[in-house]
Amino acid sequence: MLQSAGWTGYFILRSLSGVANAMPIMFVVHTLLLTATGYSLTLLMGSLFRRLITMRAIYTVILSVATVVLAATAFSVIETWSHATFVKPGARPFGVESFGAILLNFALLAAWSALYYGINYYLLLEEEIDQRAKLENQASSAQLAMLRYQLNPHFLFNTLNSISTLVLLKQTERANAMLARLSSFLRYTLANEPTAQVTLAQEVETLKLYLEIEKMRFEDRLRPHFRIDAATIGARLPSLLLQPVIENAIKYAVTPSETGADIWIQASREGNRVRIEVADNGSQAHEALVATQSTGVGLANTRDRLAQAYGDAHGFTTRTNEHGGFSVIVDIPLDAAPGAAASGA
Incomplete structure (x- = not known):
């Protein structure tokens, strides 16, 4: 032409x-x-x-x-x-x-x-x-997938170890119940793409399933509480983003204490952003050590996934909270999912 x-x-x-x-x-x-x-x-x-x-x-x-x-x-x-x-x-x-x-x-x-x-x-x-641009997207997707796949072996080791202990103690009913819940949890992780984003409502349901498995290990020592603002349930975030944060709280707040600990998962809307906080009431001294030295797979993984998903448009902070424990605060843009239900979790 x-x-x-x-x-x-x-x-x-x-x-x-x-x-x-x-x-x-x-x-x-x-x-x-x-x-x-x-x-x-x-x-x-x-x-x-x-x-x-x-x-x-x-x-x-x-x-x-x-x-x-x-x-x-x-x-x-x-x-x-x-x-x-x-x-x-x-x-x-x-x-x-x-x-x-x-x-x-x-x-x-x-x-x-x-x-x-x-x-x-x-x-x-x-x-x-x-x-x-395609190669950069592929590299970013590959890194997101790698970060997500790091979670499963870490979590599986603890859960399978608990099931093995129950079998040795001949507590077959509890072992079967934990296996059934583990199966449901893994079915969810396999059904979702490692780079996919889910609504906060879906993430909360998955966390509840995960906590049911952990309660089989800790029973009354693990006391989770959900406070999810109805205005935030349509917000989208990488799937299983909060699981390693909660696992970190279980490891450092629930496990060392004879009486266990409470874990609060809270989400609130602040303008066009969503503030998500995972808090516990574990030992201040122990949690200070967590914040400075022991980020490990959990917090470091979450920080990297946030950076990959949102770039500079996210916040990630840790602090000692009013319960005398440790808090992880995530701040992300409010990207409402189409047709999200207007009810709280």
């Missing part, structure tokens, strides 16, 4: 120039012949340039200039013959006239070549940018 439009414009402009300079009617035939010649030559040049554009730059430049010189010479020979045949029969241009025609045609074809390379290098650049 560009080729046709360009040479059509060449024909119109050169014909109008001939009319303005009182050229004979046969000048139109002469211009038409030159247009067809230029169109054909540039088609051949384009076919060659498609091969040259993939070569090293120095070879591309040298061969392209040589091609333009040859094409301009051929164009000038045809133009000279056509001018002597249709415009001024019997004229035989030579010397400066002939050289001038070659220079003008060289300038014309050089401009065409520059335009050709400019357009095609731009298209190649656009294609490379698209490929780079």
